[in-house]
Amino acid sequence: xxxxxxxxxxxxxxxxxxxxxxxxxxxxxxxxxxxxxxxxxxxxxxxxxxxxxxxxxxxxxxxxxxxxxxxxxxxxxxxxxxxxxxxxxxxxxxxxxxxxxxxxxxxxxxxxxxxxxxxxxxxxxxxxxxxxxxxxxxxxxxxxxxxxxxxxxxxxxxxxxxxxxxxxxxxxxxxxxxxxxxxxxxxxxxxxxxxxxxxxxxxxxxxxxxxxxxxxxxxxxxxxxxxxxxxxxxxxxxxxxxxxxxxxxxxxxxxxxxxxxxxxxxxxxxxxxxxxxxxxxxxxxxxxxxxxxxxxxxxxxxxxxxxxxxxxxxxxxxxxxxxxxxxxxxxxxxxxxxxxxxxxxxxxxxxxxxxxxxxxxxxxxxxxxxxxxxxxxxxxxxxxxxxxxxxxxxxxxxxxxxxxxxxxxxxxxxxxxxxxxxxxxxxxxxxxxxxxxxxxxxxxxxxxxxxxxxxxxxxxxxxxxxxxxxxxxxxxxxxxxxxxxxxxxxxxxxxxxxxxxxxxxxxxxxxxxxxxxxxxxxxxxxxxxxxxxxxxxxxxxxxxxxxxxxxxxxxxxxxxxxxxxxxxxxxxxxxxxxxxxxxxxxxxxxxxxxxxxxxxxxxxxxxxxxxxxxxxxxxxxxxxxxxxxxxxxxxxxxxxxxxxxxxxxxxxxxxxxxxxxxxxxxxxxxxxxxxxxxxxxxxxxxxxxxxxxxxxxxxxxxxxxxxxxxxxxxxxxxxxxxxxxxx
Numbered sequence: 001x002x003x004x005x006x007x008x009x010x011x012x013x014x015x016x017x018x019x020x021x022x023x024x025x026x027x028x029x030x031x032x033x034x035x036x037x038x039x040x041x042x043x044x045x046x047x048x049x050x051x052x053x054x055x056x057x058x059x060x061x062x063x064x065x066x067x068x069x070x071x072x073x074x075x076x077x078x079x080x081x082x083x084x085x086x087x088x089x090x091x092x093x094x095x096x097x098x099x100x101x102x103x104x105x106x107x108x109x110x111x112x113x114x115x116x117x118x119x120x121x122x123x124x125x126x127x128x129x130x131x132x133x134x135x136x137x138x139x140x141x142x143x144x145x146x147x148x149x150x151x152x153x154x155x156x157x158x159x160x161x162x163x164x165x166x167x168x169x170x171x172x173x174x175x176x177x178x179x180x181x182x183x184x185x186x187x188x189x190x191x192x193x194x195x196x197x198x199x200x201x202x203x204x205x206x207x208x209x210x211x212x213x214x215x216x217x218x219x220x221x222x223x224x225x226x227x228x229x230x231x232x233x234x235x236x237x238x239x240x241x242x243x244x245x246x247x248x249x250x251x252x253x254x255x256x257x258x259x260x261x262x263x264x265x266x267x268x269x270x271x272x273x274x275x276x277x278x279x280x281x282x283x284x285x286x287x288x289x290x291x292x293x294x295x296x297x298x299x300x301x302x303x304x305x306x307x308x309x310x311x312x313x314x315x316x317x318x319x320x321x322x323x324x325x326x327x328x329x330x331x332x333x334x335x336x337x338x339x340x341x342x343x344x345x346x347x348x349x350x351x352x353x354x355x356x357x358x359x360x361x362x363x364x365x366x367x368x369x370x371x372x373x374x375x376x377x378x379x380x381x382x383x384x385x386x387x388x389x390x391x392x393x394x395x396x397x398x399x400x401x402x403x404x405x406x407x408x409x410x411x412x413x414x415x416x417x418x419x420x421x422x423x424x425x426x427x428x429x430x431x432x433x434x435x436x437x438x439x440x441x442x443x444x445x446x447x448x449x450x451x452x453x454x455x456x457x458x459x460x461x462x463x464x465x466x467x468x469x470x471x472x473x474x475x476x477x478x479x480x481x482x483x484x485x486x487x488x489x490x491x492x493x494x495x496x497x498x499x500x501x502x503x504x505x506x507x508x509x510x511x512x513x514x515x516x517x518x519x520x521x522x523x524x525x526x527x528x529x530x531x532x533x534x535x536x537x538x539x540x541x542x543x544x545x546x547x548x549x550x551x552x553x554x555x556x557x558x559x560x561x562x563x564x565x566x567x568x569x570x571x572x573x574x575x576x577x578x579x580x581x582x583x584x585x586x587x588x589x590x591x592x593x594x595x596x597x598x599x600x601x602x603x604x605x606x607x608x609x610x611x612x613x614x615x616x617x618x619x620x621x622x623x624x625x626x627x628x629x630x631x632x633x634x635x636x637x638x639x640x641x642x643x644x645x646x647x648x649x650x651x652x653x654x655x656x657x658x659x660x661x662x663x664x665x666x667x668x669x670x671x672x673x674x675x676x677x678x679x680x681x682x683x684x685x686x687x688x689x690x691x692x693x694x695x696x697x698x699x700x701x702x703x704x705x706x707x708x709x710x711x712x713x714x715x716x717x718x719x720x721x722x723x724x725x726x727x
Contacts, residue, residue: 004055004392008048016040023426025279026242032428035092039084039435043442045077050399050446051392053461054453058385070462078466081439086121089436090114096428099272101228101264109268155444159406160485162413163445164493166405167358169412174351178344180302187295188530194288195533195551201281206248208277212236212270215260228267232274239278245549279427286425289547292537299538305340315339319541357401362493364452365486375452382454399449406445410437443467448486 016037024033053070094110177183213236216229223229240246260270296319304315314329315336316322323331364375373379377398384390411421414437419430426434447467455461495501537547 004389004396005048005052008396009045012044012048013041016044020431022423023421024431025282025425025427027279028426028428028431029096032092032096032431035084035089036431036435039081039089039439042077042080042084043439045073046081046442046446047399047403048396049074049077050449050461050463051395053463054381054395054450054455055388055391057455057459057461058381058391059388066462066465071466074462074466078443081442085436085439089432089439090117093429093432093436096432097272099268099270099275101231101268101271105264105268155441156448157485159441159444159448160489161492162406162409162441163402163448164489165409165412165496166407167361168493168496170405170408171351171355171358174347174354178347178351180298180344183298184295185526187291187298188527188534190291190530191288191295191533192527192530194284194291195529198281198284198288198548198551201277201284202249205277205281208274209236209248211260212274215270225264225267228264228271232267232271235271235274245546279425283420283422283425283427285548286422288551290423292534292547295534296538296541299534301339304336308336308340311336313337318538354401357398358405361398361402361452362490366490368451368486369484373454375454378453395449395453398452399446402449403442403445406441407438410441451486 019040020033020037024036049070053074056070091110091114094113095106097113098106098109100106100109177186212232216233219226219229260266297317300315300317300319304311313336314332316332323329360376364377367374377394380394381391384394411434414434415421419433420426421430421434446463450461450464533551536550540550541547
């Protein structure tokens, strides 16, 4: 009975450690790693205990005594996950998210943030206790049974929908991504979208750095808040030491960005904002690098397959040193056979197997009510009931697949709204939130699987005895709830497979904002910006540079230019570095342009919208014959903000008028003088953009202290100053 458990337990521990090392960011403290690791280990321990519990129930008589070992480990794992999910993890999560400077203040902030959560949980517990007293039923579980039932009801109901989505999406994704062309299309869209997100995150981090340095510059050494500011300064210095390649560009001050030095709470807010911007930037950078490396490797795979006869069936990588010697040639051949021939077929075969398992699970869930046993897994377990290893193996494989489907859906939905799981860059808050959700769904998934295995009317596992039936533990759910709720999941899964929800959302066009984005939306052609970014990354990689070093100015150029024509107007290029593509057409018509970030969000989620945007711009450029375009080179985006502003003048193909030339020369002089002032104050360059509520133009002769003082004046004074400049 313990053979399978003793083998699975060390493997589970090793898998938890490797997963933590793969996803955890460099700043995650050890106590968070221990908490997350213990929560994951307890959750998986419940899953590997179920097969051992099934074998113990089958191999013994119906009226046998409970196995003390299984009962102990089950209680330890279950109540550990219960306490971690509902008490410990939320408190640590709030503590890690707080920006306060002392442990006591961080704990107070955590309790304050989680107060609403604890009030909801306490209200539910009080309601259940009152219900238990009023109904005066002889419930075998008592208060603990009621707590378990209420906790697992949430997991059973919501887990049914998560399981249904995963049962449909995982086999389809495997089959779809096994095709090289399809995967290239998906990666081109992902790279383009991630480049825009990385650019926005870079901009936010640059803004946060400028705000922190500006706050530090105007704070005197005798200021009572100076010790807190020193902590933030040390945080900035450490950030630049750890990543010397980071080049802040485009940082700017907002209207209320100089109000962080009022009290300790405002300084804590500044610290939290800076830390969040840093984590977001490196998270997006990690995802971007992952997609780019996968796309480059896929290009190498396709190229090696096409040239297999000339290379002698050896895999040649464009970004890895060539292997030497006879052993190296053997490894190259093995790598070619795996990546170019076997891998695709294995993925398709795996997708077919998982599709069959999904269909078997749906059939078993749909036939819980009839007395006839149509569950494939129940039939397999009962057919080999005399062989311990096979019984536990036939129980473990489908149970693990159900867990993977549920957690896949949980991560997919959560990464769109709540948290993210990024290799080597997942923060403490995200790790804690994910571990809480994983621990919350492990017991309900196991309980759902046990309903699919029919061991006989008089045989019940220890898990089922402790968990009990929901309809007997909580009578207001009604009789037979355990067998009815899976039918809802089956119907929902069939709707997902048939794309019912997508068709309804497409029919009602205004509902597209509620649609769940999947990879299927990126299959209609390649994204041109993603292709160009990938080509530039390959050329930079061949030059010995690192992936992602130059993507920020490159993505910023794509936000401001038409990819196919690469043209824009001189006025918009001189005034705003990251102008949206819509500003070209608006500049021709004389209308004000929209911010680039709004454009990126508007068009970044749909390939059709991006194509329409490019088509509209080309149409406007055809009709605007009187406007002379300016050709912008993509390579010019490698330089910094000031160098980019200077390089744009050298890329001009049409000779500007004398008035435009004088305007450009004066602006160039202003940039150089402003750069000198920044160097004197040891500031990172601020971004020269037009802000609707700030000064439209900056006089190059004034110091930064005067700028900060002017920014803190009422808006009426700023407008007067701006109008005076224009005059």
